[in-house]
Amino acid sequence: MHPNLNQELAIYNKVYVAGAATDRTPRQEDGYERDRKISAAGEMKLTDSFSVTANYGYIDHYSTTRKIWSGWDRWAVGAKYYIKTDFASFGGGVQFFGPSVSQPREADINPDLFLIRAYFGGLKRFGAFSIQGTANFESETNSSGKETAEENFKRFLYSGLTLSYSLPSKTNLLLEFSHRTTVSNTITPYSDYFVIAPGVQYPINQNGYLTFSLMLQTRTDSNIDRGFKVGYLYFFGD
Secondary structure (H helix, E strand, C coil), X not given: CCCCCCCCCXXXXXXXXXXXXXXXXXXXXXXXXXXXXXXXXXXXXXXXXEEEEEEEEEEEEEECCCCCEEEECCCEEEEEEEEECXXXXXXXXXXXXXXXXXCCCECCECCCCEEEEEEEEEEEEECCEXXXXXXXXXXXXXXXXXXXXXXXXXXXXXXXXXXXXXXXXXXXXXXXXXXXXXXXXXXXXXXXXXXXXXXXXXXXXXXXXXXXXXXXXXXXXXXXXXXXEEEEEEECCC
C-alpha cells in the first residue's frame, strides 16, 4: 500500500511528483491563508528491508495577516526499515529536513531551524483490502541538537490511518485520516488539525499511477480547512 497523504511504510523504488493546494477560512482573530505546493520525492531500495529517501519542493504562500512569500521548500533525506511477518508488516524510519530558506522570519517562526521526524507503523492486508496505521513525532532542532533558552522548539505528534481497496482493474480506492496535535502548550491550538481524505490511484501504465485526494477538514479552528492533492506515482525496478 502507498498512501496519497499519510506516511508510507513499505519500501519501494519510486518517484512521486505531486501538487497540493490547501487553505484556511478566516477566523475572527486571524486572516485567510493558503498554500500551493509542488513536490518531488524519490526512494531507492538498498535491500529487501531498507531504503533511502529524498524529497524537495516549491511553495507559494499567501496570507492576509502574515508575510506573503514563495520559494523552495525544505529539502529532506531519510531512511526506512520494513519487515514482514506472518501476522502483519511493520515499518519505521527517520527524515531530516533542512532549513526553510525561502520563508521569512517572524515572531513565532524561525525558518533557520532544522526538522527531525521519526515514524513507525503497521500494515495488514485482507485480500484486496488493506489497513495501515502510523505515528509520527516531529521536532525542530538546531545544528547542535539542543534546545536553548533563546529557542523554543515546536514539536508535533502526527497520526494517520489509511484504508485501501484494490479493484480488479488495479485502481486503488483510499480513505485516509490524518491528525496533528501539538506537544508543547506554547504553540497555538490552531496548529492542530484532523483531516479526512478520500482518494484514488488510477493506473495509466504498468508501473505508473495518477493519484488524487480530496482533503476535508472536520474542524474550523485549525490550520487546514480544505484542499486537494494530485500527483503521478511511478515504480521502477523490483
